[in-house]
Amino acid sequence: MTFPVVGMVGGGQLARMTHEAGIPLGLKFKLLSDTPQDSAAQVVSEVVIGDYRDLDTLRAFARGCDVITFDHEHVPTEHLRALEADGIPVRPGPDALVHAQDKGVMRARLLEIGAPCPRHRIVSDPADAAAFAEEVGGFPVILKTVRGGYDGKGVWVVRSEADAADPFRAGVPVLAEEKVDFVRELAANIVRSPHGQAVAYPVVESIQVDGVCDTVIAPAPDLSEELAGEAQQLALRIAAELDVVGHLAVELFETRSADGTPGILVNELAMRPHNSGHWTQDGAITSQFANHVRAVLDLPLGDPRPRAPWTVMCNVLGGDYPDMYQGYLHCMAHDPQLKIHMYGKDVKPGRKVGHVNTYGDDLADVRERARHAADYLRGTITE
Amino acid sequence: MTFPVVGMVGGGQLARMTHEAGIPLGLKFKLLSDTPQDSAAQVVSEVVIGDYRDLDTLRAFARGCDVITFDHEHVPTEHLRALEADGIPVRPGPDALVHAQDKGVMRARLLEIGAPCPRHRIVSDPADAAAFAEEVGGFPVILKTVRGGYDGKGVWVVRSEADAADPFRAGVPVLAEEKVDFVRELAANIVRSPHGQAVAYPVVESIQVDGVCDTVIAPAPDLSEELAGEAQQLALRIAAELDVVGHLAVELFETRSADGTPGILVNELAMRPHNSGHWTQDGAITSQFANHVRAVLDLPLGDPRPRAPWTVMCNVLGGDYPDMYQGYLHCMAHDPQLKIHMYGKDVKPGRKVGHVNTYGDDLADVRERARHAADYLRGTITE
Numbered sequence: 001m002t003f004p005v006v007g008m009v010g011g012g013q014l015a016r017m018t019h020e021a022g023i024p025l026g027l028k029f030k031l032l033s034d035t036p037q038d039s040a041a042q043v044v045s046e047v048v049i050g051d052y053r054d055l056d057t058l059r060a061f062a063r064g065c066d067v068i069t070f071d072h073e074h075v076p077t078e079h080l081r082a083l084e085a086d087g088i089p090v091r092p093g094p095d096a097l098v099h100a101q102d103k104g105v106m107r108a109r110l111l112e113i114g115a116p117c118p119r120h121r122i123v124s125d126p127a128d129a130a131a132f133a134e135e136v137g138g139f140p141v142i143l144k145t146v147r148g149g150y151d152g153k154g155v156w157v158v159r160s161e162a163d164a165a166d167p168f169r170a171g172v173p174v175l176a177e178e179k180v181d182f183v184r185e186l187a188a189n190i191v192r193s194p195h196g197q198a199v200a201y202p203v204v205e206s207i208q209v210d211g212v213c214d215t216v217i218a219p220a221p222d223l224s225e226e227l228a229g230e231a232q233q234l235a236l237r238i239a240a241e242l243d244v245v246g247h248l249a250v251e252l253f254e255t256r257s258a259d260g261t262p263g264i265l266v267n268e269l270a271m272r273p274h275n276s277g278h279w280t281q282d283g284a285i286t287s288q289f290a291n292h293v294r295a296v297l298d299l300p301l302g303d304p305r306p307r308a309p310w311t312v313m314c315n316v317l318g319g320d321y322p323d324m325y326q327g328y329l330h331c332m333a334h335d336p337q338l339k340i341h342m343y344g345k346d347v348k349p350g351r352k353v354g355h356v357n358t359y360g361d362d363l364a365d366v367r368e369r370a371r372h373a374a375d376y377l378r379g380t381i382t383e
Numbered sequence: 384m385t386f387p388v389v390g391m392v393g394g395g396q397l398a399r400m401t402h403e404a405g406i407p408l409g410l411k412f413k414l415l416s417d418t419p420q421d422s423a424a425q426v427v428s429e430v431v432i433g434d435y436r437d438l439d440t441l442r443a444f445a446r447g448c449d450v451i452t453f454d455h456e457h458v459p460t461e462h463l464r465a466l467e468a469d470g471i472p473v474r475p476g477p478d479a480l481v482h483a484q485d486k487g488v489m490r491a492r493l494l495e496i497g498a499p500c501p502r503h504r505i506v507s508d509p510a511d512a513a514a515f516a517e518e519v520g521g522f523p524v525i526l527k528t529v530r531g532g533y534d535g536k537g538v539w540v541v542r543s544e545a546d547a548a549d550p551f552r553a554g555v556p557v558l559a560e561e562k563v564d565f566v567r568e569l570a571a572n573i574v575r576s577p578h579g580q581a582v583a584y585p586v587v588e589s590i591q592v593d594g595v596c597d598t599v600i601a602p603a604p605d606l607s608e609e610l611a612g613e614a615q616q617l618a619l620r621i622a623a624e625l626d627v628v629g630h631l632a633v634e635l636f637e638t639r640s641a642d643g644t645p646g647i648l649v650n651e652l653a654m655r656p657h658n659s660g661h662w663t664q665d666g667a668i669t670s671q672f673a674n675h676v677r678a679v680l681d682l683p684l685g686d687p688r689p690r691a692p693w694t695v696m697c698n699v700l701g702g703d704y705p706d707m708y709q710g711y712l713h714c715m716a717h718d719p720q721l722k723i724h725m726y727g728k729d730v731k732p733g734r735k736v737g738h739v740n741t742y743g744d745d746l747a748d749v750r751e752r753a754r755h756a757a758d759y760l761r762g763t764i765t766e
Contacts, residue, residue, distance in 0.1 A: 002708050003725070020406040023399065023426050024664075026711070026725025026737065043406050045426055199719075281407075285720050300716035307690065325385050328409070333683035336582075337668050342386070342409025354409065 004297055005030055007062055007088075009052050010071025011038030013343040013352070014273045014289075017281070018071070019044050021289035027297075032061045039343045040071070055079050062088045069246060069296045070272050073100045074148075091194070091245040091296040092271045099242050100271040103175050104146040113241045115234060116265050118253070120177040122146075126164035129176050133158075136178040143167040144175045155211065180265055182253035186220050187276035188235035191247050191291040191301055198239060199291065199304040200232040201284060206251070206276045212350070213275045215370070216313040218283055218306060221363060227254070227262050234264065247292040249274035275315070275355075280304070282339040282357040283311025308359035310366045314374035316354035318347040321379040324354075331356070331373045338373050387680055388413055390445055390471075392435050393454025394421030396726040396735070397656045397672075400664070401454070402427050404672035410680075415444045422726045423454070438462050445471045452629060452679045453655050456483045457531075474577070474628040474679040475654045482625050483654040486558050487529040496624045498617060499648050501636070503560040505529075509547035512559050516541075519561040526550040527558045538594065563648055565636035569603050570659035571618035572632050574674040574684055581622060582674065582687040583615040584667060589634065589659045595733070596658045598753070599696040601666055601689060604746060610637070610645050617647065630675040632657035658698070658738075663687070665722040665740040666694025691742035693749045697757035699737035701730040704762040707737075714739070714756045721756050 003026050008015045011033030019029045019040060032048050033041040041047045050057035052075050059082070062068055067089045080094035092100075099106040110117050119136050123129045123143070133139045145154045145167060157179065158164045167174045185206045192198040205220035206213055219228070235250040249270040255263045277288035286294075286302025294301050321327075324347060331338055335358070342354040354377065358369040375381045386409050391398045394416030402412050402423060415431050416424040424430045433440035435458050442465070445451055450472045463477035475483075482489040493500050502519050506512045506526070516522045528537045528550060540562065541547045550557045568589045575581040588603035589596055602611070618633040634651040660671035669677075669685025677684050704710075707730060714721055718741070725737040737760065741752040758764045 002706050003711075003727070016406065019426075020403055023403040024722070024724040026723075026727055028425065028727075041428070042411070043402075043428055045424070045428060045430070047428070294715070299712060301719065302715070302721075303719040323385050328386075329682060332677070332685070336684065336686040338685075339407070340409075341407040344386070344409055344411075 003027055004066035005064060006293060006297065007032070007065030007068045008040070008071060009058070009061075009068060009075055011035070011040040011047075012071045013039045013345070015040035015071035016043055016343060017278075017341070018069075018273060018289045018293060021287055022293050025290065025293060027293065030061070030065055032058070039345055042344045053079075055082055058083060059086065062086065067091055067296050069292070070097075073097060073271065077101065089296075093243065093245065096242045096244045097271055100269050102146050103144055103268075104173055106269055107175065109242065110238070110266055113237070115238060116263065118142075118177045118180045118265050118267075120175055123174055123176040125168060126161045129158065129164040129174070130161035132176040139163075140179050142177040142179055144177065145170050145172040146175050147172055180253045180255060180267075182255050182265075183262070184220075184254050185267070186223070186231060186252040186254050186264065187216070187274070188231040188250045188252060189247065189274065189277045189280075189288060190232065190235045190239055190250075191288070191295050191304070192236075192239040192244055193295040193301060194245050194298045196240070197301050198236050199286075199301045200236060201277065201280060201288070201304045202306055203228045203231045204276055204279065212317070212352070213315055215315075215367070216276050216279050217363070217367065218279045218311045218313075223254075224262065227264065231264055234266070238266075238269070244271055246271060246295045247273050247277065247288050249276055251276070275352075278341070278355050279311040279313040279357055281341065283308055283359050309361050310363045311357060311359040312363075312366045312370040313355055313357050314370040315352050316342075316356060316374050316377045318349050318351040318353050319378035319380060320349065322347045324377050327377045327379065331376055334376075335369050335373060338369065340373070386410055387449035388447060389676060389680065390415070390448030390451045391423070391454060392441070392444075392451060392458055394418070394423040394430075395454045396422045396728070398423035398454035399426055399726060400661075400724070401452075401656060401672045401676060404670055405676050408673065408676060410676065413444070413448055415441070422728055425727045436462075438465055441466060442469065445469065450474055450679050452675070453480075456480060456654065460484060472679075476626065476628065479625045479627045480654055483652050485529050486527055486651075487556055489652055490558065492625065493621070493649055496620070498621060499646065501525075501560045501563045501648050501650075503558055506557055506559040508551060509544045512541060512547040512557070513544040515559040522546075523562050525560040525562050527560065528553050528555040529558050530555055536594075563636045563638065563650075565638055565648075566645070567603075567637050568650065569606070569614060569635040569637050569647065570599070570632055570657070571614040571635060572630065572657065572660045572671060573615065573618045573622055574630050574671065574678050574687070575619075575622040575627055576678040576684060577628050577681045579623070580684050581619055582669075582684045583619060584660065584663060584671070584687045585689055586611045586614045587659055587662065595700070595735070596698055598698075598750070599659050599662050600746070600750065601662045601694045601696075606637075607645065610647065614647055617649070621649075621652070627654055629654060629678045630656050630660065630671050632659055634659070658735075661724070661738050662694040662696040662740055664724065666691055666742050692744050693746045694740060694742040695746075695749045695753040696738055696740050697753040698735050699725075699739060699757050699760045701732050701734040701736050702761035702763060703732065705730045707760050710760045710762065714759055717759075718752050718756060721752065723756070
């Protein structure tokens with residue numbers, strides 16, 4: 001059979017779950033991983049251990065792959081262009097991916113296509129940051145390094161000029177953004193294929209704790225059909241304008257104007273399967289992982305609709321107990337409907353080591369079950 | 384983390400799909416496979432290539448595994464006893480598994496526990512088979528070699544004494560059974576753990592073509608609650624009496640007595656994930672594969688209830704076209720809700736190379752969608 005070979009760069013949990021989704025599709029999966037202990041390397045047959053920052057390693061890995069896709073956004077743009085020049089399809093391509101790699105490029109392009117964004121500009125030093133704060137109504141403002149951040153890293157809430165020194169220390173350009181007074185955070189997740197087919201998942205609510213995703217509720221409760229549609233349309237438009245291929249997560253702020261009118265602003269873009277889409281594994285007809293793989297291979301996309309009225313995902317973070325097996329056993333006994341997803345990672349405090357999904361008709365119950373399991377696994381509660 | 388290592392003997396599609404189900408559970412999976420090209424060997428990280436009939440190979444493989452389980456029933460019973468003597472949990476254990484390995488042992492034991500069976504006895508030669516036929520009302524009768532058969536192999540429908548020579552040629556004891564005038568075939572699938580917890584899946588209808596499973600409908604249409612309950616109770620009782628651990632498929636004939644009373648007779652037992660349970664991957668809260676793994680590790684079992692009113696599975700058999708990729712593409716475009724499961728196997732006429740699952744509210748529609756996809760993939764239809 002001429003079933004294609006998918007080359008996945010990065011051995012984290014997103015690669016692990018993409019491999020899981022690719023098994024029933026009959027695909028061959030090749031992994032470029034930092035170490036043999038990485039989450040995905042534990043479960044994939046064909047693993048190359050190597051550094052994705054090294055072009056020769058990437059080139060050797062890409063040989064024999066029908067497409068290259070990613071577990072993270074950190075592969076240097078120029079390396080991706082070199083792979084493309086070698087004739088290897090890279091999806092998403094470097095021209096799209098740069099918008100998820102560089103927050104400065106992303107904001108400039110979103111402005112160009114009229115996507116609603118917080119006020120922002122690149123600032124050169126703490127004094128310039130203070131000037132920006134003045135322009136948007138005063139401190140606090142958000143400073144972000146344009147490259148290299150994730151899960152709250154590389155992001156500072158700055159309350160004064162004196163407070164603004166840290167972000168400039170990395171020697172990376174710094175983007176200043178107004179601190180949006182948002183009602184809540186949403187995510188509009190879509191998948192787009194090279195021939196332009198696209199599917200939109202229901203818009204979800206994403207609850208962050210200390211800058212890290214904690215809970216995702218699908219669909220976002222009490223979101224008007226109008227605003228949900230607007231968010232989905234925006235995500236589809238961004239994907240088309242930026243020529244994104246694969247899964248695109250558009251992280252959004254939901255806002256209220258002075259007169260109470262709801263609105264949305266784009267917070268971040270991610271061009272890969274995303275934490276805000278993990279609920280789809282058990283809650284949607286086709287998961288984000290299956291659709292990402294289908295998209296990068298230009299296969300027809302699967303139905304993104306939900307299978308239950310409510311699905312809730314809670315991340316399992318490492319706590320004080322290095323061994324989660326007893327908690328895992330308890331959770332299975334406590335809730336036979338619970339869907340546990342462990343990543344095979346060693347427990348370290350605050351590290352994402354898994355997530356749980358629950359679904360059903362009653363949101364309060366579904367949410368409580370996911371919360372209980374995540375807290376029990378972490379060791380925050382013991383009953 | 385002290386997550387356990389599951390040792391799977393056999394590299395077929397059942398092992399492949401069990402690995403897939405084990406990934407979210409965070410388990411470590413080790414595979415003993417005949418060749419690196421086997422279905423499961425393509426997708427598992429830790430693969431040992433070796434012969435399961437060789438005790439030294441099995442012993443070396445079992446070292447470091449927390450439990451040994453199976454993709455097939457062909458490991459010699461004495462080897463399993465040797466592994467147990469080495470202190471390796473073997474699940475299902477040899478004393479249970481022998482009933483799925485030897486149809487003579489199975490029938491004798493089922494009779495002992497009062498499970499309804501077709502009339503049967505071991506026959507010594509064609510004349511003895513003719514004598515058995517006389518006892519049960521004449522030819523045709525069924526002859527089966529007690530070991531080594533599957534998918535219609537090792538089973539003969541015999542119409543005369545002259546016709547009865549073949550089954551005796553293998554030098555394996557031959558079991559004669561009356562040819563049951565059944566209404567249809569059912570399967571009662573249950574999962575049981577060492578501490579005795581058990582869950583029962585809905586009873587399904589299984590439609591065979593040329594002795595090979597073709598379609599499974601979950602739940603079996605128009606099956607009375609009473610007979611469904613009877614079938615589930617029977618499967619649970621067999622599992623408890625035989626001390627089965629893991630997934631048990633009880634293949635059944637549904638019969639009608641002269642006065643129209645429905646009944647069931649046990650046809651076959653399988654102690655592993657089974658083709659009649661593939662629908663659970665997309666149609667049940669917990670799949671047979673996930674529950675099999677949970678059972679062999681003595682973890683609490685997952686909810687076996689269906690997620691949709693109807694789920695239909697159709698097997699994809701190899702046809703005249705060696706390359707299914709075009710058909711696969713067509714099926715995805717035709718039905719975005721279709722769940723395709725390919726095994727990574729080369730296409731050979733009549734070989735099981737995958738299956739499809741469909742689910743929904745309208746049985747006729749669900750069935751038609753699965754049928755269309757399976758026929759299209761095989762190449763029987765081209766529109």
